[in-house]
Amino acid sequence: MSQKVLLSVIEFLGYPNMRPLYERLGYKVATEFSVRKAIALMRKTPPDVVVADFFSDSDFRDRVSNLESLLAAAQKQAGCKTLVFYVPGHQDALDKVRQRFRIDAALTLPVREAELEAVLREWV
Numbered sequence: 342m343s344q345k346v347l348l349s350v351i352e353f354l355g356y357p358n359m360r361p362l363y364e365r366l367g368y369k370v371a372t373e374f375s376v377r378k379a380i381a382l383m384r385k386t387p388p389d390v391v392v393a394d395f396f397s398d399s400d401f402r403d404r405v406s407n408l409e410s411l412l413a414a415a416q417k418q419a420g421c422k423t424l425v426f427y428v429p430g431h432q433d434a435l436d437k438v439r440q441r442f443r444i445d446a447a448l449t450l451p452v453r454e455a456e457l458e459a460v461l462r463e464w465v
Contacts, residue, residue, distance in 0.1 A: 356450055
């Protein structure tokens with residue numbers, strides 16, 4: 342069985358480096374710092390899991406959040422799970438995005454490593 346790939350998309354460095362946890366759980370980790378680059382990487386190396394931070398900003402003209410394009414691309418990947426980190430104040434925006442896109446799990450910031458590990462263990 343080949344090693345599972347986890348794509349970590351970090352646009353805002355507002356949480357600790359979780360790479361050691363991902364690797365301890367057996368994931369091969371790829372990290373990108375922009376959604377555009379993450380989508381390009383997804384096309385070349387389809388991930389099993391995408392972990393990304395979510396934010397909502399009133400400056401977006403045609404969408405609610407930073408992740409909509411990424412989530413659309415992830416849904417095209419067979420079996421790809423999505424995990425989103427978000428600030429509790431963005432819950433309403435996250436709920437709107439969830440009406441259009443599948444998000445398999447969402448954890449509030451600050452992310453608690455034990456909760457993150459529990460989610461990822463289900464997917465390994």
